[in-house]
Amino acid sequence: MSGKYIVVFKDHVPQSEIDKYAGQVNSNGGQVEQRYDSVLKGFSATIPDQFLTQLQSLKSDTIDYIGTSTPPTFPPPITAPFSLARAPPGAHPIPAQRYAAPARGI
Template identity: 60%
Template sequence: MSESGKYIIVFKDHVTDEQLEQYARDVGANGGEVGNRFSSLMKGFSATIPNSYLTQLQSLQGGVIDYIEPDQTVTTQ
């Protein structure tokens, strides 16, 4: 089994809700797990994703995915 990491995946504005749901299902079908879904300020979701599938998602950047970043705690001063 490959290593998994937690990420936030943000999609381009033109991605429909149906497409977003399909990507969420694909994450699950590829051994990942979708967490929180975002729709107000940005369109996307957080997910635990196996490294093998992360590579496939990264290939979609610039087309349907705006960016992918590690899910981490952020603090302010």
Template identity: 55%
Template sequence: MPDKFMVIFKPGTPQSEIDKYVNQVQDNGGEVHHKFDSTLHGFSATIPETQLQQLQSLQASGPIEYIEPDTKVTIQ
């Protein structure tokens, strides 16, 4: 079952590169919920497991800074 994640790219990653990964997620059955383009550069999405593994492999030497679960933050 796909889960929601935030995929954040390294500073200086061109928007065209980020858009490429957005399209890959969508083409592989994922759903992009939000694109970040101010302080953070990336997107939040529901990502199928196989696509998530592919994105995680890009963290070491590729354009992705980090991937983390997209959770709701509340203030009490």
């Protein structure tokens, strides 16, 4: 069984070591999908459970954290009920002149 994870390494870990672990993910039946090297140092990958256990054992020295990677979920869109639709011109019951702005003199 495999799961999708984001693996973030500590700041002191060199890129060559991150590449080594990414290669091990691929050689153990996983697949590295995205690499991160600017704000975070790490990668997202599909990782088999047996290799995930090995990576989790490195959390104190090399790996900062391993988190599950799930796609974002959004609530369903809210649609306005029909009664809130714009009224056609001339359908408003209040006369416009009653609410006209006062004229300003100079």
